[in-house]
Amino acid sequence: MSAVLQAVLQFPGAHSALKPAGPQARIAEGLWNSMYATAIVVFLLVMAALLWAAFRRRRAEEPAPDPARERRMRRVVAAAVGITTIVLFTFLVSDISAGRAVTATPGKDAIQIIVTGHQWWWEVQYRDSVPQRWVTTANEIHVPVGRQVAVELRSTDVIHSFWPPNLTGKRDLIPGNENSLWFQADSAGVYRAECAEYCGHEHAKMALLVVAQSPDSFARWLTQQRDTAHTPADSLTSRGQEVFLSSACAMCHSIAGTPAGSRVGPDLTHLAGRATIAAGTLPNTRGNLAGWIVDPQRIKPGARMPPNQLDPADLRALLAYLETLR
Ligand code: HEC
Ligand SMILES: [Cu+2]
Structure with missing residues (x-):
């Protein structure tokens, strides 16, 4: 299975919010890109205005007050305030709508997984109507490509936070409280997730892998996980x-x-x-x-x-x- 690990190591984008591999991460990336581009334009405009003000030729003495010029300046300032307000308001609206799109309710046929945070590892459980078919594993979530995955988040000790940046934003795991999120992987691959809420000494060593595979190989994996351990043969x-x-x-x-x-x-x-x-x-x-x-x-x-x-x-x-x- 070190092939999986190789995949993570060879895929530098396996831990990046800017390499989205699912619908929610793409929404977040779109929001980021639009804010980033706007910030660059605003920065350039402000710098240009600053340089213009600093280096423009000055007259030796104060010019006489000129009402037409004053009016022009007032209009420029009002326009700048207006544009700033519009930009901030656009950010607000796109932020709220992105947030709503990311947290929309998952569909009925989503796979249900329960992820429980422990200091400092992740318990992962796939439930079934028949308890004998439940699968419990750790620090590795397998999901089929192209299908929604609804994750129920729990914690047994302190607050942790589940964050697979390529797939979706983060969500806290809170003791005594059930939280949830869903995500979907659109392409096969191994994505790294981690705890994003400081939870004690070994917080930095609390990562997990999300292995997105074809529906067939996911089904094979799940069936195999239902097996009990082999009886020792030698x-x-x-x-x-x-x-x-x-x-x-x-x-x-x-x-x-x-x-x-x-x-x-x-x-x-x-x-x-x-x-x-x-x-x-x-x-x-x-x-x-x-x-x-x-x-x-x-x-x-x-x-x-x-x-x-x-x-x-x-x-x-x-x-x-x-x-x-x-
Ligand atoms: C007091 C409880 C305790 C005992 C005793 C204990 N373990 Fe563990 N073990 C843990 C915990 C808790 C972890 C998770 C640690 C972490 O990742 O922070 C763990 C992790 C592991 C892991 C890594 C599993 C994974 O998927 O990451 C292995 C392998 C393991 N233990 C084997 C053993 C073996 C073999 C023994 C006996 C020689 C043993 N443990 C005794 C509590 C225990
Ligand atoms: Cu943590």
């Missing part, structure tokens, strides 16, 4: 599962199909299918996984996962097991 991975279930890991993490069912930390049922670990902090490689498990505090000081002292053989078995969780 002695190494069985040992790894034993290590996982017999140490502290199982007190905080879930792996569907095993007795581990806690939701303190990210669901690990399909960990190996994710591109990054620790909310976009590190690429999901064996070395990074080992470093994280042994001492998460070195990588993300303050993260809600304690260091783990594991026998090297046990660690190797644990890593082999975690890598089977596709």
